[in-house]
Amino acid sequence: MPEAVVYLGASVVLVPLFIRFKLGAVLGYLAAGIIIGPSLLGLVSEPEQVLKFAEFGIVLLLFVIGLELQPSRLWALRRDIFGLGAAQVILCGLALTGLVMAMTSFTWQAALVVGLPLGLSSTALVMQLLNERKIAGTAFGERSFSMLLFQDLAIVPLLTIVAALSRVPDPDALPGWQMAAMTVAALVFLVLVGRFLLPPVFRIIGTLGAREAFVAAALLSVLGSALLMASLGLSMALGAFVAGVMLAESPYRHALEADIEPFRGLLLGLFFVAIGMTLDLGVVRAQWALIITLVIGVMAVKTGVIFALARAFGTGTTRAFQMGLLLSQGGEFGFVLFAEAARGMLISASAAQLFGAVVTVSMAVTPLIFLLASRIRISEAAGAIPDGPETAGHDGGDRGRAIIVGGGRFGQVVAQMLAARGVGVTTIDLDAELIDVSRQFGVKVYYGDGRRTDILRAAGIENASLLVFAIDGAWDPAVTLGPIRNQWPELPILARAFDRMHLLALRHAGVETVVRETFESGIAMGREALGALGTPDELIDAIEGEFRRRDSERLDLQLCSDDPTTGSDTLIRSALTFDPVALGEIPMEEA
Template sequence: MATDLLLNALIFLVAAVLIVPVFKRLGLGEVLGYLAAGVVIGPSVLGLVADAEAVLQFSQVGIVFLLFVIGLELKPSRLRVMRRSVFGFGSLQVAVTTIVLSLAAWWLGLPPPAALVVGFSLGLCSTPLVLQLLGERKELQTRHGRHAFALLLFQDLAAIPVLAIIPMLAADSLLADGVMPLARGVLVAAAAFIGLIVGGRYLLRPLFHYAAATRSREVFAGTVLLVVIGAALLMELAGLSMALGAFIAGVLLADSKYRHNIEADIEPYRGLLLGLFFMAVGMMAQIGLLAEMPVTVIGLTLGLVALKALAMLLAARLHGSGWRDSTNLAVLLSQGGEFGFVLLSAAATAALLDASLVSLLILVISLSMATTPLLFQLHVHGLRRLFKRPSAAPAFDTPPDDSPQIIIAGFGRFGQIMGRALQGLKIPYTVLDINADQVEVVRRYGNQVYYGDAARIDLLKAAGADKARILVVAVGDPEASMRIVEQVGRQFPHLRRYARARNRYHAQLLMRAGVTHIVRELLPASLELTRDALIGLGIPPDQAQHTIDTFRPHDEQALMRQLAVFGNEKKQIQTIQDAARELEALYEADEDITTRVEEAPRRES
């Protein structure tokens, strides 16, 4: 048994390693590669792994982990904001798609109840496939990416009651059994749903606090798996979707301070199991049917993709989306989905659909999933460009070499303050900014700013970097900041680099690049406000300033200790905790500070 399991694992790994990189190199994406690998090793081709259905059932855990990670990214407040998209747009899209496909199924000869089940089942889309495609192109946070996620979430929710209704459509089951079994099932599902939310809200954070206190990464990772699988099984036992349970658990932990640690621990499992899921879908495709009736299978697949795309386009336009977002959604949501396998199989079990028809439809769904990566690639490089023709970027300016003492890269709010001070002192400086719109706005107020990328060596030379003394990197984007810093360090080693750091992590990156003059953009303002708040409590101004003066060098020392363990998250966390305890001890040792803080409330009262 163990040998068979290891052999199957080896087969999956070899197929993925050999086939998926080829598809990625051809620009077709990982998903299509996994689907093709599943077809090759499945019963229809080489037959290396026979039980495709068992693999598919196990690989559903990959969808569970995917929905858990998505839940981690969605804070409850953001989910409330999305309710119009989820329930308004989602219900509209499901209704339009189901009507269109049900009418097509009825026209092809199915009776109304069967046509309705087929229409709804084929109308569902593949959550992991769509989210993977959006993730590969970093489009999850775009408008069409958010709409796609909302629609997929509503589809998963809508599939649950339909799964319960299918046996009743088979004929006389409702008359025979009465409404009590259905009512009992609804009550159990509602109780499980509420129990997960209430229990999770009060139990999850203490559980993770306990796991983190052990300082064992294995215990923490085990706790993550316990929560994900436990929430999924609870929903499954209640007759709901496992993915829904994992999603709710993720949302409940979205505000947790452990969110990033949880995401890092779950990521390897999610990626492996999602790949296994797509391979299982490929294995489920009965390619023999394609050989037996190629015209029927290809015709149904193309018809499904075309009808779903048109229905999605109609629903998006009715919802008020623009043509660009509507076409994006139409292409992304034109395939069948994994829930279709479940619903169609349930319909076959209830004798509502013939088993041979279900096999044909499952093949059509699998083939439609394989078309989506190809269609999306064609859409991105073709149709999408028609709706927004890329305007020619303006050419970079060639700044004159006015022998500046200082070059400022980035002239937003941060850089403008420095520029005003230098202008008042009549110190010559040159400004480069990559944002053409920002350059135009700043020029209206009489500032001499040049449009250009400060990471370009030719522009820096033209601006006088060979003779300047200081470069101030004031750009807000950490990646752009690091490009400039590294280029200047290599090409103009004499130029002293002063940099704005967006946060502690950015500051550590800058220090690793050799920058010694760094200002964290929020630190001075936050310390100044802290001092004012202390004064507001009744602490004398000189003592409040002394408190801030004590904090600043301690914080710089803590930052240097964090730099020494850069890249080791566990040691970074430990360093931060140690620094917090040291600061408390430092303040307690300063009797003057402690006395003034304790006396302040009494003076106020």
């Protein structure tokens, strides 16, 4: 408990301060870890234990990323993942192996087990920086993520290389081919579970309306997939990512993302704090010149290699340079591989600490470097190769995006009319049965309470052009719309009113465009009733116009007075007299 207070206290003080000076939250967390770690204030004595627990932040991060990356989109990125990603891991690893051999007296085996891990980047750091700048979903962000994803896939062969070169071979260690087979089998198992087992479970829980059970099921799916991979000695984050991808086309993905988000944010922040705590300032003071030289060398080599590869795969010059800087740091898996190399007596424990310090320092300076690089203006030549793969598979339409809260009969009509205009529509509803019925008609409705800001954010409201509330029944606009207006004050909001009193409440809450759900249909029925009684069309139009005028007048009076009985004298209670000439009737000639 005392250590938790220390973590939270340091984060609460430093993270807002770093954000205030536009240095980013990540650097604030790293600074907090360095200050409270054993090398400075010593308020926390065992950062390695904290790091093991905080790694679940990366697991949750990869799960959320998987939720946002549909299988079709993942397939579209295959060239970047297996082409660009594989080339980056191999070329950066070999180039850094040469750098280590040039700067130390290591054998080629020792240099290889250090150089290959240094070629990996920090998934947690890079994705956090991309999310902070809201560019994770761009072609630049997806291409960067493609390389990170292949790095996670490369953990198995890298561990196999370290084990093969080990001077103290583990007799119980599995051969590389068997580990690869087990990895494939585990991934297939996760695909099947995510595809066929989890959606029915979430549908049942959603139907029952047990939110706590829904959150528990979400965490179970993430941690279960992660622990399955960990039991095989593989990347927990990779297992969580696969589970997320399998649920990316599920109607429950927005609700899952919203429920996971608080845990992800806290644990990911704790992860960066733990990284900061692992920095041994004693090692830095003793070998500061070598560490700085290695950090500069590692980041320069990786920037150059990634720049060249990104350009070869069609990224513009400026973007390729920014991508190289963004991915130039060492990654969290480097700590694992350095420890394995030390255990195999390929490098000493002091060397593992040295290169661990190189990774930590490179992670600490990346936010500053990328902040400076982000200010470079993009001015590519006309006709340049498109920056990354096509964005097919996203929900956005040609004329903007709209989020519709409520997928019932009212929301369906609005969605179809917007779709006819080429507007991308995301519909959210809490009715699990409605979601299943809609799917039968080829309509995608996502599960969740669209009145919650976290659900809206998960549904992509940051990029939406319109928010439509088509919920059945009366709901409290003051409670719902206040947080939404505070976070997205410029977003146009349309709302369906249950009745006149609900309309007044919506207007008072600041919603300018309100449609009463039965108003127009009631007028249409009234017109049909008048027609059935033989009323001329001109008179029907006149009656409708007078009704609308009086209703609008009464509505204005009620809005001004806050009294629902105001303007009751405008109600039509008896027959009205209309001027035949005004209606267009040609008068008879007098004799």
